[in-house]
Amino acid sequence: MDIVVQKFGGSSLASVERIWRVANYAAETHRSGSATVLVVSARGDSTDELLELAGAFSGDQFSDRTTREIDQLLVTGEVVSAALTAMAIERLGVPAVSLTGAQAGIEVAGKYGGGVISSIDPKRIVELLEAGNVVVVSGFQGTNAEGDMVTLGRGGSDTTAVALAAALDASRCLIYTDVDGVYTADPRIVPTARPMPFVDVRLMAEMAFAGAKVLHSRAVELAAMRGMELQVLSSFAPGAGTRVFEGSNDAMLESDGAVVAVTHDFDVARVLVQARKDLAADILSALGRRSIPVDLVARSGPSEDEFRMGFTARLGDIPEILAVLGEAIPEADGQVRVDRDVAKISLVGMGLLNRPEYAARMISTLAAEGIFTTWISTSQLRVSAVIERGHGANAVAVLHREFDLERAAAAAGSMTTA
Ligand code: ASP
Ligand code: MG
Numbered sequence: 001m002d003i004v005v006q007k008f009g010g011s012s013l014a015s016v017e018r019i020w021r022v023a024n025y026a027a028e029t030h031r032s033g034s035a036t037v038l039v040v041s042a043r044g045d046s047t048d049e050l051l052e053l054a055g056a057f058s059g060d061q062f063s064d065r066t067t068r069e070i071d072q073l074l075v076t077g078e079v080v081s082a083a084l085t086a087m088a089i090e091r092l093g094v095p096a097v098s099l100t101g102a103q104a105g106i107e108v109a110g111k112y113g114g115g116v117i118s119s120i121d122p123k124r125i126v127e128l129l130e131a132g133n134v135v136v137v138s139g140f141q142g143t144n145a146e147g148d149m150v151t152l153g154r155g156g157s158d159t160t161a162v163a164l165a166a167a168l169d170a171s172r173c174l175i176y177t178d179v180d181g182v183y184t185a186d187p188r189i190v191p192t193a194r195p196m197p198f199v200d201v202r203l204m205a206e207m208a209f210a211g212a213k214v215l216h217s218r219a220v221e222l223a224a225m226r227g228m229e230l231q232v233l234s235s236f237a238p239g240a241g242t243r244v245f246e247g248s249n250d251a252m253l254e255s256d257g258a259v260v261a262v263t264h265d266f267d268v269a270r271v272l273v274q275a276r277k278d279l280a281a282d283i284l285s286a287l288g289r290r291s292i293p294v295d296l297v298a299r300s301g302p303s304e305d306e307f308r309m310g311f312t313a314r315l316g317d318i319p320e321i322l323a324v325l326g327e328a329i330p331e332a333d334g335q336v337r338v339d340r341d342v343a344k345i346s347l348v349g350m351g352l353l354n355r356p357e358y359a360a361r362m363i364s365t366l367a368a369e370g371i372f373t374t375w376i377s378t379s380q381l382r383v384s385a386v387i388e389r390g391h392g393a394n395a396v397a398v399l400h401r402e403f404d405l406e407r408a409a410a411a412a413g414s415m416t417t418a
Helices: 015-029 044-057 063-091 123-130 157-167 200-211 217-226 248-257 280-287 315-328 355-367 389-402 407-418
Strands: 003-008 037-040 098-099 106-109 115-118 133-139 141-143 149-151 170-179 198-200 229-234 242-243 259-265 266-277 294-299 307-316 335-339 342-349 377-380 382-386
Touching: 003 015, 003 248, 015 037, 015 063, 015 133, 015 315, 037 063, 037 123, 037 157, 037 170, 044 063, 063 098, 063 133, 063 141, 063 149, 098 123, 106 157, 123 133, 157 170, 157 217, 198 200, 200 217, 200 242, 200 259, 200 342, 217 229, 229 266, 259 389, 259 407, 266 342, 280 294, 280 307, 280 315, 294 377, 307 315, 315 335, 342 355, 342 389, 355 377, 355 382, 355 389, 382 389, 389 407
Parallel strands: 003 037, 003 170, 037 133, 098 133, 106 141, 170 229, 198 242
Antiparallel strands: 106 115, 141 149, 229 242, 259 342, 266 307, 266 335, 294 307, 342 382, 377 382
């Protein structure tokens, strides 16, 4: 059985008319002879609306009991999309069945609001496909060992799609969104940004981690691990979109030492810890146990009398981070400062570690615009800097120009046809 997984984001399902469009795509795929699995997100901004509603009752205090109830609430957004989409497909004359994450056999480990898919039992999906149905699965969710619903983190429906594609051994995994592919920078900020015909999966993983919203970063990691090619396409306009796959050696040679994209992350805060004793290992292991990702980690050296450490984290994780630090810090007679007025700007490309001039050019280009880079970190695939939030959009635009990304995107295009 040739299986195709098609994922549709919230904006693709935001109105009745758009749901019909998605239903038509699914019916067409089904009629072309492929067993079709749809993964859907909550409609439009409904996840944000549910979160805002929850805020009226949850307060700011971080607690596991609150996050459990928030997950119970959030999963409903995707369930609504799935049921409506299945009804629309059925009306087009193609049998369709919607399934929640639990009904689709998706098991999740980890905490509420940040679950990780641990296994999928695709038996029910396969039976429904074999019986000739289109199967519409609610993205972004699964059940844990207690049978509770757990969500996969914002944007997590992409990860549902990739995990299902892997579990079903699908021939294609198509991610439909509101832009026609992966861009050299967010096109809403940089109008001259160009769609890229392909992106190496490792660079895509780096871009997603550095804030590119187009794909959930764990979806890309999973695709890399399973050797699964993804295609990012617009659900509004025809076009080839972007292929995300493990680049051939030739493509890698060409892009070695080149910046391919500028990514920004405004969902970020900077945390500074000061204490009388060294807490680095304790703090990092406590954050690790709670699966809280941090970036740009720096710490004072052993010869200084005071211990200082800094890192960036997601804004939404700050209450939990403060709870974790609240246990360690008072004992060490220390203090914590959180700076929420920051942005993380990243250059993404191959072989950047061998090119320190990129970091230098980044700093001086931003300085010429009056933008001061506080922290900076470099790796093989990424140079990231922390700046003031208010300068975020301008920083992305000037770096995009400085690194000639319009031309780089055109060159990448000619490479695919070469
Ligand atoms: N609806 C969820 C969100 O807004 C999941 C997703 O869209 O992938 O984050
Ligand atoms: Mg998304």
